[in-house]
Amino acid sequence: MAGFRPAFGLGGAHRQTLAAALLPAPRPPLARERFELPDGDFVDLDWHRDARGPAVLVLHGLEGDSRSAYARRLLAALARCGRRAGVLHARGRSGEPNRLARSYTAGDTDDLACVLARLQQRDGRAPDVVGYSLGANRLLKHLGEAAGRAGIRRAVAVSPPFDLGRAADRLDRGLSRLYQWHLLRSLRAGYRVKLAQHPQALPLGADDLDALKTFRSFDDRVTAPLHGYAGVEDYYGRCSCRPFLKDIAVPTLIVHALDDPFLYADAIPTPAELAPAVRLELAAHGGHVGFLQGLSWPAQDWLARRIAAFLDASD
Incomplete structure (x- = not known):
């Protein structure tokens, strides 16, 4: 450049x-x-x-x-x-x-x-x-x-x-996992606020949230079902x-x-x-x-x- x-x-x-x-x-x-x-x-x-x-x-x-x-x-x-x-x-x-x-x-x-x-x-x-x-x-x-x-x-x-799938893979490797950790902590905190507002409308309970350690798992269990996608691959494929x-x-x-x-x-x-x-x-x-x-x-x-x-x- x-x-x-x-x-x-x-x-x-x-x-x-x-x-x-x-x-x-x-x-x-x-x-x-x-x-x-x-x-x-x-x-x-x-x-x-x-x-x-x-x-x-x-x-x-x-x-x-x-x-x-x-x-x-x-x-x-x-x-x-x-x-x-x-x-x-x-x-x-x-x-x-x-x-x-x-x-x-x-x-x-x-x-x-x-x-x-x-x-x-x-x-x-x-x-x-x-x-x-x-x-x-x-x-x-x-x-x-x-x-x-x-x-x-x-x-x-x-x-x-x-390519959202390749981005998720990259962020789960090496030092890039530090960015994944930081951003997932923010995403989980935001989801807990949502749980207090809409406890019956969300796809995952608070007890299962901390087990989501990667973007791929969070997007598969939270982002995709909450927004009408069949799963993480459907979400990544349609939104990249x-x-x-x-x-x-x-x-x-x-x-x-x-x-x-x-x-x-x-x-x-x-x-x-x-x-x-x-x-x-x-x-x-x-x-x-x-x-x-x-x-x-x-x-x-x-x-x-x-x-x-x-x-x-x-x-």
């Missing part, structure tokens, strides 16, 4: 991944907007309160939200470029439990499509959208499903898990974004690293799998949602600058 060189001392996949999550990031002021959904639930969108300009939606990763460091860096960077960006939370991730028993998945696109349609109607133009990790998977799946009717002007996907890439019609940039500790490199799509509208930029090093070129903000923020440059390009 032209232009990206890891910061000295941050050449490894895990160093990039952890530094991007733990280094200080700006804290832009936020203003919340709620969108009621057709099924009686809701999603919340946290806008940069002081920014003005064309809208950019940001889709967070698994268990992320508007407080995630990558989201805060991007909101601040886009504000400097004359863009008003906001983080669209998946159901239940805005700090307030959603109303229904269901949660969110890697393949949810209906909520995104609903918000996009309302923003386009209100603003008179389609917004740009940036997705990170699981949010990148949702974005790419939506783009492929909708083709030319996506309701998006330009799109950027960062570190998408192109890789098969949808050939149908994307919107100008789309994918930024990914070969050393991403969340995904095996053999899951990265070949050029033949990409629609002409899709540009895949691969870095040898960059980790998962990393791509840091410095140890202080904004010097570290190569990724946000690359995103802003792509969104500012003419169609």
